[in-house]
Each structure stands twice: as structure tokens, then as C-alpha cells.
Amino acid sequence: MIALTIRHRTTYLYHQPVKLGPHRMMLRPRESRDLRLISSDVTVTPAATVNWAHDVFGNAIATASFEAMTDKLVIDSAALLQLGGDPWPVFDIAGSAIRYPFRYSDDEWTDLGALAVPQYEDSGDRLKKWAAAFVRSNPTDTLSLLKDMSVGVAERIRYQSREIEGTQAPLETLDRGWGSCRDFAVLFVEAVRALGFGARIISGYLYNPDRDLVGSGDSGSTHAWAEVYVPGAGWITFDPTNRSVGGHNLIPVAVARDIGQATPVTGSFVGMTDAFRGMWVEVSVLARTAPLRDGGPG
Numbered sequence: 001m002i003a004l005t006i007r008h009r010t011t012y013l014y015h016q017p018v019k020l021g022p023h024r025m026m027l028r029p030r031e032s033r034d035l036r037l038i039s040s041d042v043t044v045t046p047a048a049t050v051n052w053a054h055d056v057f058g059n060a061i062a063t064a065s066f067e068a069m070t071d072k073l074v075i076d077s078a079a080l081l082q083l084g085g086d087p088w089p090v091f092d093i094a095g096s097a098i099r100y101p102f103r104y105s106d107d108e109w110t111d112l113g114a115l116a117v118p119q120y121e122d123s124g125d126r127l128k129k130w131a132a133a134f135v136r137s138n139p140t141d142t143l144s145l146l147k148d149m150s151v152g153v154a155e156r157i158r159y160q161s162r163e164i165e166g167t168q169a170p171l172e173t174l175d176r177g178w179g180s181c182r183d184f185a186v187l188f189v190e191a192v193r194a195l196g197f198g199a200r201i202i203s204g205y206l207y208n209p210d211r212d213l214v215g216s217g218d219s220g221s222t223h224a225w226a227e228v229y230v231p232g233a234g235w236i237t238f239d240p241t242n243r244s245v246g247g248h249n250l251i252p253v254a255v256a257r258d259i260g261q262a263t264p265v266t267g268s269f270v271g272m273t274d275a276f277r278g279m280w281v282e283v284s285v286l287a288r289t290a291p292l293r294d295g296g297p298g
Helices: 106-116 123-132 142-156 170-176 181-194
Strands: 002-020 023-025 035-045 048-054 060-066 070-083 198-206 221-230 234-239 250-256 276-287
Touching (some): 123 170, 142 221, 198 276
């Protein structure tokens, strides 16, 4: 396993003091068999009351409530973790699901619920027809189909970093021919849902020490990818932005049905219409060289 330190600082500036509404923060990495969280800490300036809870997906949610007015808000997250995913994973897919199309069990279908239902309008079944073009035969190999679709997104869409908020609808991404990592993830998830798969959006961080992957800045960045549920194997990770399968270099923070549910920081303020000055986000994902001292989860 490799030890990583993650710093994620979000700074909001205002032209004059404003009254801050509650801010919802999704910044704590999700622990799993492949990810061991050593410590996690979120610091908010100005002082705030921070309450923690878990949402319907099991994501850790921190909500900050403020009393004082301010012209600057800084949310600083620091995490120390160990990451040990297999770079060449082998998936033990159930015999009933090795070939597509297959049928989820009644319990699986019930529990997947909205995760198996497309969330965007598909005028004229354009997206469904685009997805169906990857089905080479009937039946066809399930894992190969999903890999082809992930690679197909990257071949069809040109990556372009986009700082503005929001996500393009899948058909908009297809028509434009470009998008950010979150647009790639949404397009892929909606395409596999159109074929009857259960899928979910993941947001978190990309560890990219060699600077050879798409979607990462000099020292790291937030990232978005997808997971598809396949019986036997469970949730299989696909990063269509980088044409990769498996999460050995991915640090998940939030899983969600829709990308809008996985925004790292959301909040509001009350002030003059021109009060907002700007927002800056700084992220670093770096290997730790100092020995780890396990003080327990923060």
C-alpha cells in the first residue's frame, strides 16, 4: 500500500462582509478494503459549528453553520490514507452475468432502484442507440462490453478542463464532442444505464505521480469516474477519462446517483448582489515519505 496525503482548500472571497448560510461539505475519503483512512480533518475559517452525518449513500457529510459575518471563507481539508488497489484487477463475475444481456436478481433490481434508471432526457433514443452500437453480438461478453463503452467515450469525446459549475447533459457532450471528467463520467453512466445496468457516479481524487493521466493538475485534482454493478464482481470501477478499469489510483470521497449530489462544497450567503468576488480551489495528492503514525481515524 502507498501512503498519500491529500490537501483540499476552497477559498471564497467577497467584496464586503456577508452572512453565510450553512455549507455542506463532502471531503472525507471513503474507507474500503483498498483504502485505509489514517486521519481526516476539516478546518473552517471563520469559526463554525460543524456537524457530521451520513447521507443515503453512506457518504460522510459535514455541515458548517456560521454566526459571524465575513468577507472570506476558507475550507481546508487534510487527509492521510493508505491506498492499495490492484492495478490489474481480476473480476469474479457470476456465471449468470458473464454474458450480456443478463438479468439482475429481484433483490438486486430492487436495491439498485434509481441507479439503474437514466436521469437525463434521451430524445429519440439517441443515447440508447449510441450505447447499443457497442453490443457486438447477442449475447456478448459483459466485461468487454463495458470496457469498450468506457474507451468509446474517450475516443468520441475530447477532454477539456472546465472550471465553471455544472455538468453537461449526455447528449450535449456527444454533440459538442468535448467535456470535463465529470461530463465523461455522466455520459458513461447514462449510456450503461440505457442498456439496463445499474451504475453510479463517483467523485474524489486522482493520484497521478507521473503526470501522464488526463484530468489532473501538477500536484493533483478532484476527479469524477463511474462504477457499474455486475453480479459476483460487485461494483466495478471505470474511469472513461483515462480509459482505465479498477481504482488503484483513485481516492473516492462520494458515491451518488447524480453528479450534482457529489459536489465537494455547496453553500449560500446573504449579501449585496455584487458581493461575490471569486472562488479558488487548491488540491494536492502526494505520496508521503515520512513514517505513518496511526492515531486512528480523525
